[in-house]
Amino acid sequence: MKSDASVRAWYRPMRARRRDEAHRAATPLELFFDLCFVVAVALASEGLHHDVAEGHVGHGLVSYLSVFFAIWWAWVNFTWFASAYDTDDDVYRLTALVQIAGALILAAGVPRAFGEADFTTITYGYVVMRLAAMVNWLRAAAGDPAHRATALTFAVGVGVVQAGWLLRLLLPPAWLMPAFVVLVVADLLVPVLGERRRQTSWHPHHIAERYQLFTLIVLGEAVLSTSVAIQRGVDAGNGQLWSLAAAGTLIVFAIWWLYFDRPDPLPPASVRGALTWGYGHYFVFSSIAAVGAGLAVAVDHDLHAGHASARVAGYAVAVPVAVYLVALWALHLPAKRGVGRVLFPAAAALVLLAPWLFAPVDLIAGVLVALVAVTLVLRHRTATRTA
Structure with a gap:
């Protein structure tokens, strides 16, 4: 018996797992x-x-x-x-x-x-x-x-x-x-x-969880950039970096909230839908990690440690945030109706205008916080009407 168990632990025939497997994590x-x-x-x-x-x-x-x-x-x-x-x-x-x-x-x-x-x-x-x-x-x-x-x-x-x-x-x-x-x-x-x-038997809830975990990994880059802004602000005695750190924190919080908004999105069951969902996340993941790089560029600009202009530093944050919003809208919100259908693209457009104004990172944070608030109101209204 022990010998058989040892063999099974070393090598098992690689058979497809069930798509309806319970408690798959x-x-x-x-x-x-x-x-x-x-x-x-x-x-x-x-x-x-x-x-x-x-x-x-x-x-x-x-x-x-x-x-x-x-x-x-x-x-x-x-x-x-x-x-x-x-x-x-x-x-x-x-x-x-x-x-x-x-x-x-x-x-x-x-x-x-x-x-x-x-x-x-x-x-x-x-x-x-x-x-x-x-x-x-x-x-x-x-x-x-x-x-x-x-x-x-x-x-x-x-x-x-x-x-x-x-x-x-x-x-x-x-x-x-x-x-x-x-x-x-x-x-x-x-x-x-x-x-x-023939379609492989991937598990939809397992795939959704795995993508959520990788989202947290790339979000870590933005968290690190925000932490560095605070640390460098303290070291340099630069009060302006505290505002940038606060705005960066709100941006990270909003990105997290919008991705993990309820209910959790699952990949479509069809081959075409699953491929589109899986491939489209390249833009979600890469844009989130790029937000961290953009916040670091904004810190360098405020400390006069880089060669990027104020507008370039603003767009270093605005472009990845806008890409994230459009990608998330395309992948996770196909069923939205009415205002919800245009909400995320409109927010992306406002984000891209921010570098032409004063304190672009603060404005971007404001747009994202407003977007989170509106989505919460719309979801509450939808839930109330359904009930």
């Missing part, structure tokens, strides 16, 4: 996986902050979006696979740890990607993660005959695209960006082709 391994991504997100946010503060806005934006794609896409693929096939045997744990090691390699390459436009280390870390994922898909193909075609499509697709990422390192500089775009599209097409063969 994030595992300690998934939480550990998320924790290791904190470093990569923090370094990407810091790279964006440094470039914008020094006046290199275009370079910083391209580098940030490219680096964040690698971070986000590796996390997304691990998350959705685990939702459908997590066996928690020793082999699965080892492949997850390999993916975590790849995430740490990826994080180590972020500073060089921003400073020298050298994505070699990031590519190696990314490929390590994705090849470990390919092993898991091969296990799924062997253990789940019903989804074998889907699993093999994923395994072959991941392998081919990773070969493309490695070959990209051999290209001349002029071809690197076009090749990057082509490979990003190829990576995004793999789940489209795989899920159309």
